[in-house]
Amino acid sequence: MVDSATILHIDLDAFFVAMELLRRPELRGLPVVVGYLGPRGVVATASYEARRYGIHSAMPTLRARRLCPTAIFLPPDFTYYAPASRRFHAILREFTPAVETVSIDEAYLDVAGCEPLFGPPAAIAATIRSRIRDQIGITASVGIATNRLVAKVASDAAKPDGLLHIPPGQEAAFLAPRPLRDLPGVGRRTAEILHGLGIATIGELAALPATILEAKLGRHGRELQQRARGIAPGGVIAHPPGRRSISREHTYQRDEPSRERLLATLHRQAEHIAEDLARQERSARTVILKLRFPPFETLTRSITPGRQLILPQDLYTAAVTLFEAAWNEHGRQPVRLIGLGVTGLTERARQLALGETVAPAALQQTIIALRQRFGEHTIRRAAELPPPPPQQP
Structure with missing residues (x-):
């Protein structure tokens, strides 16, 4: 019988730290943190020895140093990490073309139909882990399940250097x-609401009546209940080799509470991304939103509208949908960082919809030309301008 649990989530264990230990083996067994020290510095990743002190990714590095004064802090060296990341993703593509890159050290695979060549999913996962260890010198953890969500949770549960297979029906x-x-x-805010209802585990969330969840969390509550039961639609979205994403991020000097200014930043990011897509003559399939709330809690949300995305307004519309849901979920807290990205890049082959004109595309080209000629701030939205100083009485 062919196992229908064919989705693999593969995550390199503490990737940045693991790479640093390759060239600094004398640091093995010590609490090591990769991240810039400073007032706005955050932890990129921490060794498992450092995590025992409560240090985790996205934590302020100054707080991490207070938790573990003896920790060794190293600045990130992405030039050094990049070749290993490329080798990691190349290994994955030797087993299946259905590879969805999530980040520099993380990906989903769908190995359905690969069994005659490489064996069942668990054997494929074991072989991939062995290849990563032998060819890169670091370890990876793998979760196997019938969908991406459960595979992701399984790989986290398997860390470090483990493999966890969730059979169909056991999600x-x-x-x-x-x-x-x-x-x-x-997220943190949703967890607080659920804890207030006496909910502490995923199983308790799954058993809670949908009417209560919807009353507390809106439509997001019903979606969470489905997730808690291991039900998550959507398969692996394969990305071709090469540049797989385009993104922009902005960190505010002070946590930003204004919806108008946050949306203005998103609009500007959508314009920049559309400019990059135009220069590359490409379109996107998926829009990704990134928000960071104090104290450094980061979340990502994505949407795939089902059509080619080219124009800034299309990207912005999708981003607003994601933003409103995520911001409301977190109690409309001030935002420290906001980012917008696109993935699923393909060659452009877009046909105008009924009633659509070429005016938006022409306007986009005009804005690009003006900014290239006169500078980045030639055209700005009013909401992007700094607020006027308070008037003296």
Whole structure:
């Protein structure tokens, strides 16, 4: 019988730290943190020895140093990490073309149909882990399941250097005893609301009546209940080799509470991304939003509208949908960082919809030309301007 659990989530273990230990083996076994020290510095990743002190990714590095004064802090060296990341993704593509890159050290695979060549999913995962260890010198953890969500939770549960296979039909039972924050989509604010209802585990969330969840969390509540039961639509979105994404991020000097200014930043990012797409003569399939709330809690949300995305307004519309849901979910807190990205890049082959004109594309080209000629700030939205100083009485 062919196993229908064919989705693999592969995550390199503490990737940046693992790479640093390759060239600094004398640091093995010590608490090591990769991240810039400074007032706005954050932890990129931490060794498992450092994590025992409560240090984790996206934590302010100054707080991490207070938690573990003896920790060794190293600045990120992305030029050094990049070749290993490329080798990692190249290894994955030797087993299946259905590879969805999530980040420099993380990807989903769908190995359905690959069994005659490479064996069942667990054997494929074991071979990939062995190849990563032999060819890069670091370790990876793998989760195997029928969908991306459960595979992701499984790989986290398998860390470090492990493999966890969730058979079909066992998704809900696997998730049930795990804490709420292990479920993708449950942020700090949502967890607080659920804890107020006496909910501490994913299984308790799954058993809660949908009417209560919708009353507390809106439509997001019903979606979370489905996730808690291991039900998550959407398969692996394969990305071709080469540049797989375009993104922009902005970190505010002070946490930004204004919806108008946040949306203005998103609009500007959408314009920049559309400019990059135009220069490359490419379109996008998926829009990704990134928000960071104090104290450095980061979340990402994505949407795939089902059509080629080219124009800034299309990107912005999708971004606003994601932003409104995520911001409301977190109690409309001030935002420290906001980012917009696109993936699923393909060659352009877009046909005008009924009633659509070429005016938006022409306007986009005019804005690009003006900024190239007269500078980045030639055209700005009013909401992007700094607020006027308070008037003296």
